[in-house]
Amino acid sequence: MNNKIRCLVSALFAFSMLMGCSNNSIKECDNVAGTWQLVVDIDDHSCNGLGQRFKQVFVVNQNQCQLSIDGGTTGTISQGTIAWSLPSVQMDGGTLTYSSAYSEISNKEISGAYDWQWSNGGYSCSGVVSAAGHILTEQQAANAKLGEFAMQVEHPLLEPSEGALAHTFTLEAKGARQVYLAGEMSDWRSKVFVMQPSGANRWSITLYLKPGAWQYKFVIDGAWVADQQNPQSVPDGHGGVNSVLVIGEENPLLKAQLEIAHGNFVEAEFKSDKLNQISPYAVYLPPNYQTSGIDYPVLVLLHGYGQDYKQWIVxxxxxHLMDNMIADKSIEPFIVLMPSAGTSYYQGKHESFIMQELLPHLAEQYKVESGSQYSAISGTSMGGAGAFYLAHKYPKQFGLSLPLSGYFDMEMYPSFSWQNFTLDSELVLYCGEDDSISYLSNQRLVEQLNQQGVEFSYLTAEGGHTWRYWNSISEQVLKQVSSFFAR
Structure with missing residues (x-):
């Protein structure tokens, strides 16, 4: 979508389309012709962008109250305001359109903003362009270079902010030409934070980070590597590890508390006929499970692409969340099942394994309450897509589905069809607004669900496709699960 937005600006001279302020300073047909210079900020976050900034210098022509700019943009001065007109444009398989746009000029200073939208019929996204600048003097115009010039967009983590703590990342990389810091702070984009050389073979960058855990890596001339100076790491799902930095104090719900009762965490293996192999899984049993004499509801938690059951543990x-929340009585006790499914998207043999072997085995081996009203399913990324797919396909099994940042490419499921689609389980979708991987697919799914008339909830908040975001919503998710079971 970034290319679309850049074309939005350059192809149509969108730099000049400015939403008017209420204080009109232009008199009827005042002369505003000349060379305009603007700094344009593009908010394209809903279209999966990082934001863009350009300096643009262009010539505005005027004939009485009519204005024009090379490239087809026209404007009219009316009642002290310039109203601009832009045509819709076909771009990358969709249509780019604009709301009404106006300019305000006071003492040759220009300011304002306008909205745009891109849609391909099945999916749409929108954003805002804001600009500020001035009309150049004749001498400035004579020395100015016309055109569009990219400018650095300063990432907010590069500047101090309330509650954030400074941390300098350093790296020795002999002979490196370009080094980046990538991780949860960049939503795993590789070229957001440029590290600077600081002495022979050393690179560094200082970020201002909010408290909690941050996973990260370095990108050295295109190669992703963990921080060799940091012993704290977690598996990355691709055979390597991500380094982990904890800033300040981590959420106490995510840490073991010695003074409370603890549940029993069981790691086991199942010899699967469907998979023709042994598959590992894990079960969380709440405190006092053995002596309670009651049956428990079950939450099935699905991991992301290339991971296994350990992802929800590590x-x-x-x-820790279950122990601490049961102890403070914010949730009622229930069992948690965590299967392993590799890169299967929870279909095919792994779907059969979970639904036809593992869940019946759980019901036989443990004190499980029967009925869909006592069964929920959730998961992250690939696991989010699996939670949606399995809840749809097995309506008598799950009463609640909570996909977390699901990557919804429904073409991955050959048996899935929107024709005569039904969903008996309650559906609550979560996704971070800065999620560069799944946000667009969630938007597409939401539009499709609305077209199908499906009742659901869609909850978004600041955050990316990261465990930092998923950890931040886990408390809310578990409370929703507990409330559902308590009905």
Missing amino acids: DGKIQ
Whole structure:
């Protein structure tokens, strides 16, 4: 989508389309012709962008009250305001359109903003362009270079902010030409934070980070590597590890508390006929499970692409969350099942394994309450897509589905069809607004669900496709699960 937005600006001279202020300073048909210079900021976050900034210098022509700019943009001065007109444009398989746009000029100073939208019929996203600048003097115009010039957009983590703590990342990289810091702070984009050389073979960058855990890596001339100076790490799902930095104090719900009762965490293996192999899984049993004499509801938690059941333990810290939230009585006790499914998207053999072997095995081996009203399913990324797909396909099994940043490419599921689609389970979708991987697919799914008339909830908040975001919503998710079971 970034290319679309850049074309939005350069192809149509969108730099000049400015939403008017209420204080009109232009008199009827005043002369505003000349060379305009603007700094344009593009908010394209809803279209999966990082934001862009350009300096633009262009010539505005005027004939009485009519204005024009090379490239087809026209404007009219009316009642002290310039109203601009832009045509819709076909771009990258969709249509780019604009709301009404106006300019305000006071003492040759220009300011304002306008809205745009891109849609391909099945998916749409929108954003805002804001600009500020002035009309150049004749001498400035004579020395100015016309055109569009990219400018650095300063990332907010590079500047001090309330509650954030400074941390300098350093690296020795002999012979490196370009080094970046990438991780949860950049939503795993590789070229957001440029590290600077600081002495022979040393590179560094200082970020201002909010308290909690941050996973990261270095990108050295295109190669992703963990921080060799940091012993704290977690598996990355690709055979390597991500380094982990904890700033300040981590959320106490994510840490083991010695003074409370603890549940039993069981790691086991199942010899699967469907998979024709042994598959590992884990079960969390709440405190006092053995002596309670009652049956428990079950939450099935699905991991992300290339991971296994351990992801919800190592990254999700589900055992600590469950212990601490049961202890403070913010949730009622329930069992948590965590299967392993590799890169299967929870279909095919792994779907059969979970639904036809593992869940019946759980019901036989443990004190499980029967009925869909006592069964929920959730997961992150690939696991989010799996939570949606399995809840749809097995309506009598799950009463609640909570996909977390699901990557919804429904073409991954050959048996899935929107024709006559139904969903009996309650559906609550979560996604971070800065999620560069899943946000667009969530938007597409939301539009499709609305077209199908499906009732659901869609909850978004600041955050990316990261465990930092998923950890931040886990408390809310578990409370929703507990409330559902308590009905």
